[in-house]
Amino acid sequence: MMHCTMEDLGALQAGEASVWARRHITTCAACQAELEGLYQRIAQLKALPALRPPRDRWPAVKSALRAQRSRRRRTWGAWTGSLALAATIAAVLLMQPGTQSTAHAELTHVKQQSATLEDSLQRYDTDGRVLSGHAAAVVADLEDRISILDGTLVQREQSAQDAELLQLWQERVGLMRELMNARATRARYVGL
Amino acid sequence: MTVSLAVPDVLVARAQAGDEAALEALFRAFETPVYNLVRRMLRRPEDAEDVLQETFLEVVRNIKQYRGEGHLWGWIRRIASTKALMRIRRDQVRQTESLDEEPGKPGMHIGANLDLERAFERLSETSRAVVWLHDVEGYTHEEIAEQMGKSVSFSKSQLARAHARLRRMLDEGAHA
Numbered sequence A: 001m002m003h004c005t006m007e008d009l010g011a012l013q014a015g016e017a018s019v020w021a022r023r024h025i026t027t028c029a030a031c032q033a034e035l036e037g038l039y040q041r042i043a044q045l046k047a048l049p050a051l052r053p054p055r056d057r058w059p060a061v062k063s064a065l066r067a068q069r070s071r072r073r074r075t076w077g078a079w080t081g082s083l084a085l086a087a088t089i090a091a092v093l094l095m096q097p098g099t100q101s102t103a104h105a106e107l108t109h110v111k112q113q114s115a116t117l118e119d120s121l122q123r124y125d126t127d128g129r130v131l132s133g134h135a136a137a138v139v140a141d142l143e144d145r146i147s148i149l150d151g152t153l154v155q156r157e158q159s160a161q162d163a164e165l166l167q168l169w170q171e172r173v174g175l176m177r178e179l180m181n182a183r184a185t186r187a188r189y190v191g192l
Numbered sequence B: 001m002t003v004s005l006a007v008p009d010v011l012v013a014r015a016q017a018g019d020e021a022a023l024e025a026l027f028r029a030f031e032t033p034v035y036n037l038v039r040r041m042l043r044r045p046e047d048a049e050d051v052l053q054e055t056f057l058e059v060v061r062n063i064k065q066y067r068g069e070g071h072l073w074g075w076i077r078r079i080a081s082t083k084a085l086m087r088i089r090r091d092q093v094r095q096t097e098s099l100d101e102e103p104g105k106p107g108m109h110i111g112a113n114l115d116l117e118r119a120f121e122r123l124s125e126t127s128r129a130v131v132w133l134h135d136v137e138g139y140t141h142e143e144i145a146e147q148m149g150k151s152v153s154f155s156k157s158q159l160a161r162a163h164a165r166l167r168r169m170l171d172e173g174a175h176a
C-alpha cells in the first residue's frame, strides 16, 4: 500500500494536500501516526527555550553607531542626541521549558509554575494602575486566551494523556508569562 | 520559543530620533530573540553573535524607515533571518550535514538519548534555517524561498527532507 510522503504530510499540515493524501489520511493509521509525530516535533521545537547571547554585544554596536554618527554630524550637523531616557525597557521573552521524557513529573512541575505565576499576577492586579488602550487590549487578549485554554483543560483533564495535558499546561504557562510581561513592561513605563 | 515583545511607540519614536538610550533599550528588548533565531539557524555561536550585531546596526540605520506596519519584531526578525541566510549562502561548507565524527563532539553518536534539539542541531544549516523559519517562526514557503533566493519547491523539499531526517534520527535514538 502506498503511504504519505513527508511532503504529503507537510501539505496536509498546510491544508494544501492532494485529494489522494487527504483521503488516505482518513483511513490509514500509520500515516495518521506520522502526521501526529510531525505535529509533535513542531510543537517541541516551538517549546525550546531561548538561547541567550553569551556576551554583551551592545558596547560594540554602540561604538559602531557613534562612529557612524560623528561622520554624519560632520556632514549634516543635524544630529541632536538625547540621553534623557534612562531606563531600559523590559525584554518580554517567554520561554517554555523543553519537553522531557517523564511527562507526569513535568506536568506537576508546569502546574507549579502556573500557580506561581498566578500569585505574581495577582500582585500586579492589585497595583491599581490604569492601562493604556494598547496595553489593555494586549492584556485582554491574553486573558481571553488563558480563559479559552482553561476551558479546554477542564474538558480534557480527566480523559487526556499526560503528554497532551502537559502541552496545554505549558501553553498556559507561556500565556501567563506573556501576561506578566505585558503588565511588567507597562508598569516600568508608567514608573519612568 | 514564544516571543511577545511589547515595545511602546514612544520608544520607537525616540529611537527614530536617534536617542541612544532608546536604541539601547531596543537592543535589550530584542537581543535574545534575535540571537536565538539566528543561533538556531547557524551552527557556530560566534556567527550568531556577529549576525546579532549586524542585525542591530541595520535596524538602527533603517529605523527611520520603519513605519509601524506590522510588529517591530516582525521587521527586525526579517532583517536577522536575511542576514543569517546570507551567511549560510556565503559559505557552501555549511550546507553539509553534521556527521558522527564531527570534531569537538567526542563520543556523540546517533542513537541513545538523541533528543529533538540535538537531532535538529545535526541538520545542515540550510535545513535548520528552513525548519526553524517555517515551523517555529511561521514563515511561508514563499517568504523563505524569496529570502533564500530559491524556489518555493526547494523550500518545501528541504523541509520535507529535514523532517524525514529528524524522524529517522529520533527513531534510531528510541530503538538504540
Ligand SMILES: [Zn+2]
Pocket (backbone or CB within 6 Å): A002, A003, A004, A024, A028, A029, A030, A031, A032
Ligand atoms: Zn498510509
